[in-house]
Amino acid sequence: MSVLALYDNLHSYLLVGALLFGMGVYGLVTRKTLIGMLIAGEMILVGASVNFMAFNRFSVPDPATGQIFALFIMAIAAAEAAIGLSIVIAIYRYHRSIDTKDIVNLKG
Amino acid sequence: MNPSLFSADGLVGLIFLLTIALTIIGGLIACNAERLVRAVAGLMICFISVGALYYYLNSPFVAMMQVLIYVGAVAVTISFAIMLAAPEDKRDHGPGHPLAGPFGFITAALLTAGLSTIALKTEWASEAKINDGSVKTIGIQLLTDHAMVFELISIVLLIAIIGALVIAREGRKS
Numbered sequence: 001m002s003v004l005a006l007y008d009n010l011h012s013y014l015l016v017g018a019l020l021f022g023m024g025v026y027g028l029v030t031r032k033t034l035i036g037m038l039i040a041g042e043m044i045l046v047g048a049s050v051n052f053m054a055f056n057r058f059s060v061p062d063p064a065t066g067q068i069f070a071l072f073i074m075a076i077a078a079a080e081a082a083i084g085l086s087i088v089i090a091i092y093r094y095h096r097s098i099d100t101k102d103i104v105n106l107k108g
Numbered sequence: 109m110n111p112s113l114f115s116a117d118g119l120v121g122l123i124f125l126l127t128i129a130l131t132i133i134g135g136l137i138a139c140n141a142e143r144l145v146r147a148v149a150g151l152m153i154c155f156i157s158v159g160a161l162y163y164y165l166n167s168p169f170v171a172m173m174q175v176l177i178y179v180g181a182v183a184v185t186i187s188f189a190i191m192l193a194a195p196e197d198k199r200d201h202g203p204g205h206p207l208a209g210p211f212g213f214i215t216a217a218l219l220t221a222g223l224s225t226i227a228l229k230t231e232w233a234s235e236a237k238i239n240d241g242s243v244k245t246i247g248i249q250l251l252t253d254h255a256m257v258f259e260l261i262s263i264v265l266l267i268a269i270i271g272a273l274v275i276a277r278e279g280r281k282s
Contacts, residue, residue, distance in 0.1 A: 004120075004122060004125075006124060014223075014227035018220050022223075023136065025212075035144055035186060036139075039151050042178070042182060043138060046154070056241075057167075061236065063237055063245075064249045075264070076264070077178070085188075
């Protein structure tokens with residue numbers, strides 16, 4: 001199969017999804033600020049919804065379900081970003097820093 | 109199927125390859141850039157290219173929503189938070205744990221390799237479509253089959269907005 005016909009192939013989308021997921025996990029582990037970790041978390045969610053959309057296109061009988069699920073993932077991601085960023089701002093107000101090593105005393 | 113580069117199919121394939129390249133480049137910027145603003149810019153590139161991938165997957169509606177929600181709302185909110193919460197040097201600096209980088213890379217590489225192996229080795233079923241997956245179908249299904257989840261998601265969003273406001277207000281010197 002030619003390289004130019006890859007767009008009509010389930011595997012290429014699944015590989016992109018896996019790659020996005022892997023980059024997200026890498027960022028989540030290595031980032032040292034809370035906002036960086038949040039960005040990586042968004043990439044994990046996008047990787048998951050690429051997988052949903054790929055299966056929706058290539059193997060599911062009802063092609064509306066996967067799209068609706070991707071929309072729900074987006075809504076959850078938006079809610080997560082709003083809550084996460086407000087927590088970041090509250091933490092910044094309290095500790096004057098968003099470095100993960102400065103905010104080790106979260107209890108109480 | 110073996111389209112030539114200068115036919116319409118070949119051009120579509122070429123643009124698909126460019127889209128994937130942009131996705132990967134944007135993702136790499138988003139998780140490696142030293143400045144957080146650049147990471148958000150990489151995230152935007154990555155999200156727009158993923159929207160283009162959704163276009164290739166026969167759903168222009170979800171592609172539009174991807175650009176609207178992720179680029180227009182989430183990424184802009186993140187950049188506002190960067191401006192609010194990191195006014196000093198906005199670098200992701202300071203020595204982390206020395207093992208975090210290599211072990212994080214190994215973990216991510218193993219996860220990616222495992223997922224790719226599963227994706228390539230499995231024989232995925234292919235069923236005949238029962239509808240066209242158009243915007244009309246999505247709208248009808250949202251308000252019939254998935255009406256419960258639709259209402260629940262609106263409650264979740266409402267609670268998230270109120271919660272975000274309450275958390276961000278707390279500790280504010282009046």
